Amino acid sequence: xxxxxxxxxxxxxxxxxxxxxxxxxxxQYRATNNVWTPxxxxxxxxxxxxxxxxxxxxxVGWSKLVWYNQNIPKMSFILWLVIKxxxxxxxxxxxxxxxVPVTCVLCSSATESHCHLFxxxxxxxxxxxxxxxxCGVPWLRLPWPLFVMWATSCCRGKSLSSIVLKxxxxxxxxxxxxEWNNRRFKNSSQPISTHLSPPLDFD
Ligand SMILES: [Zn+2]
Numbered sequence: 001x002x003x004x005x006x007x008x009x010x011x012x013x014x015x016x017x018x019x020x021x022x023x024x025x026x027x028q029y030r031a032t033n034n035v036w037t038p039x040x041x042x043x044x045x046x047x048x049x050x051x052x053x054x055x056x057x058x059x060v061g062w063s064k065l066v067w068y069n070q071n072i073p074k075m076s077f078i079l080w081l082v083i084k085x086x087x088x089x090x091x092x093x094x095x096x097x098x099x100v101p102v103t104c105v106l107c108s109s110a111t112e113s114h115c116h117l118f119x120x121x122x123x124x125x126x127x128x129x130x131x132x133x134x135c136g137v138p139w140l141r142l143p144w145p146l147f148v149m150w151a152t153s154c155c156r157g158k159s160l161s162s163i164v165l166k167x168x169x170x171x172x173x174x175x176x177x178x179e180w181n182n183r184r185f186k187n188s189s190q191p192i193s194t195h196l197s198p199p200l201d202f203d
Contacts, residue, residue: 062152070163075170078177083148085114087177105183106176115144117176124176131168135161 039048066080081087090102090112104112106123119128120143129139142150155166182188 062148065148065152065155065166065169068158068163068166070167072167072170072174075174079170079173082114082118082144082173082177085144087114087117089113089117105180117180118144118147118173123179124172127176128172131172135165135168137165 035042036044036048038052039045062083066076066083078087085092090100090104093100094102102111104110104116104121104123106117107121109122110116110120117124119125120141132139137154140147140150151165151169155162155169179190182190
């Protein structure tokens with residue numbers, strides 16, 4: 001079988017062109033002496049630019065509770081907002097809009113706040129302990145800031161049980177907030193039993 005008589009030439013030519021281009025870039029780099037000093041390599045990158053211009057702060061203790069390899073980004077993002085108390089709960093909206101209904105849309109029995117939704121509300125109080133029970137973890141009724149500290153210490157490490165617990169928290173918070181949105185904006189509601197019935201869909 002005959003091979004392509006020009007094959008080796010094409011490969012060699014391509015290699016030379018490629019090496020020539022790299023060499024030219026390298027010579028140009030040295031000639032212009034452009035060194036990106038914020039980077040230890042002296043070469044510009046988007047990551048090094050971001051590190052240069054952002055205001056860096058010490059890593060918070062709960063960062064691994066939210067951001068980890070197995071996380072589901074859209075769910076972790078909601079958990080991050082909850083931990084930062086940045087969801088649009090009615091107690092926050094009341095600070096810049098008067099005459100808004102502040103009653104919890106999930107239970108209709110208390111003022112809506114982050115602490116109430118996670119997990120003092122009778123609606124969510126019926127979900128989270130049940131999820132914990134399935135994980136084999138006892139439920140401690142704690143205000144949200146203390147709950148975050150407790151969850152952080154419980155989910156330390158990379159063991160399977162730690163990852164399952166973190167995912168369980170992600171999913172629970174995400175579905176509570178989705179139910180909140182459905183009731184607030186779509187006039188649609190589902191009972192607690194629906195949220196406890198596996199399998200959960202991840203729409
Ligand atoms: Zn409630």
